[in-house]
Amino acid sequence: MEIILIKALQFMLAISILVLLHEGGHFFFARLFGIRVEKFYLFFDPWFHLFEFKPKNSETTYGMGWLPLGGYCKIAGMIDESFDTDQMKQPMQPWEFRAKPAWQRLLVMVGGVLVNFLLALFIYSMLLFTWGDTYIPTKDMTHGMKFNSEAKELGFRDGDIVVGTENGEFKEYGMDMFRDLSEATRADIIRNGKAMSISLPGEINLLGMLKTEPKFMAPLTPAVTDSVIPGSAAAKAGMRKGDRIVAFNGKPIDSYNEFTDRIGRLMDVMVTAKTPADSMKVRRATIVTERAGRLDTADVVLSADLKLGFTIKHWAELYKPVTKKYGFFESFPAGVKYGCGILKGYVDDMKYVFSAEGAKSVGGFGTIANLFPATWNWYAFWEMTAFLSIILAFMNILPIPALDGGHVLFLLYEMITRRKPSENFMIKAEYLGFGILILLMVMANLNDILRWLHLM
Known part of the structure; x- marks a missing residue:
């Protein structure tokens, strides 16, 4: 509340x-x-x-x-x-x-x-x-990206570091990056330390890139525990900080992105459960973790909302941000450029509002209010x-x-x-x-x- x-x-x-x-x-x-x-x-x-x-x-x-x-x-x-x-x-x-x-x-x-x-x-x-411009350059995101099946069909591979397009180098992961990729005919990436390019169609549906689950791409986050909630299924399985999840229900896990995707599929199955026994069947799982090169397998019972009971570091915490400072007079042309870029992006995206999927994505006062942070932050x-x-x-x-x-x-x-x-x-x-x-x-x-x- x-x-x-x-x-x-x-x-x-x-x-x-x-x-x-x-x-x-x-x-x-x-x-x-x-x-x-x-x-x-x-x-x-x-x-x-x-x-x-x-x-x-x-x-x-x-x-x-x-x-x-x-x-x-x-x-x-x-x-x-x-x-x-x-x-x-x-x-x-x-x-x-x-x-x-x-x-x-x-x-x-x-x-x-x-x-x-x-x-x-x-x-x-x-x-x-006042605060400068703080961001994580996409070229410094060494874990790369996790891609969905549509992106992989275009040639992307999990772990690719996406650095830019024919229109220039990306600044940071965000809406502008998706927008540029949706209109690009070439994506510049770093794969296994080697710079290379991927051909793109030049007309990827931006709304589809953002709304599909999983998304077209998202920062790849290692499935490494940062903390374990006492009394949770993870705690009962003996998981500790630093443990890496390597398999779930008999299938390999390469990232936290993959783990959440698997949990999402279980949620879809849970919706169809008709009896407590059906629900319990969905909640029972097998997890394999790695600690100091040793594998440990445990049978667990997920919570009613299918939580295992551990936290990870947010992807942004894995990298060191850079901050560009501006003097008082320098800030005005930079602010004008930034604001005009925001307006251009918003105007470009308006074409999606007139599609069936775009109309569903339109939000009212609740959606707008929800864009504000949960804690009072003057910058935000x-x-x-x-x-x-x-x-x-x-x-x-x-x-x-x-x-x-x-x-x-x-x-x-x-x-x-x-x-x-x-x-x-x-x-x-x-x-x-x-x-x-x-x-x-x-x-x-x-x-x-x-x-x-x-x-x-």
Whole structure:
């Protein structure tokens, strides 16, 4: 429960910061051009609000709603999510949005996206300045990778150290590495100390690489125990720190990756168990360990959730990371480059959302909140906040009515044709866009619920 609370608090704080600054971008440009802002709210307030106040001599009411799905800046003379059509029927006033030149209205609409994007670049710059860039170079991952059957059909072998493609050397293991391999026609590797290359098709499905079990590739982790849980099956079998698992149920084990894969297959069998006797049959196993060159075989009974009862070192603990430090002024171009790379990768991956498998992978608030760490870590918090800021900027600039991008699209049409879309058209478009957003939100959060119920 504590972990859920910590994740939720980080999520709420990040969203509050991003929404306030996004709406602040609209507010800044509106006031710069003398446009009246009637309401400035964090979160939505259908039916009631948590609090609101209006400073003396101010035209703007500030407040907080109860529905944490975003926020809004109600600009006078503008058709937005408030659907205030009565105001639009009144004579146009000089301080209204609709009375201003198209270029000013355009800047008001892109203000929120601009702030979110610049905020992300600033956060990334400050992260590099404060903590530097710490990573494990893929070329230093001497244990190499563990590959699935699809990767092996392409020519990879377990233990290969994947160092790059025709587009350059990899920096570290992560999403960029998968993305580059999915589009590459050549992979550069080190096998048994010898540099060589493997031909690739140039169009591997990225989503498939990530979602299949086991994954296309993962850091190969030796099946060497780091600690044994007292009273567990491993403890009863006499396992100790430093023991290497070499076989499980009569079949060789070459890595911890292989061991977890075998346990995963047992879990699939456990699901079909109909009686306690069936379950016990699955839980009974034979394990062979090696210690100082001596093999030891033991019969064990796994726990009800098929745990043996030992831990290993995470693959990242097996290597020494490198840290690149940045001075204050150096951090800004580096932060811009890093942020633009994140945005490019996110945009490139959007094509997978329109596939059946991609739609299932879309997540709602639960998925986003779960991206935050289980303990409060300021580096991880700000890194995640910057990432969400980029996503918020990109999603809001999409040409969907009710989003900033929809308004930008109509304003560009007006600037090119010198003709304003009718107010009736704008109202209908706003309703349509709002409906699309509600459907997308329902779908994303429904995916979260189905995953939570293990139905997806």
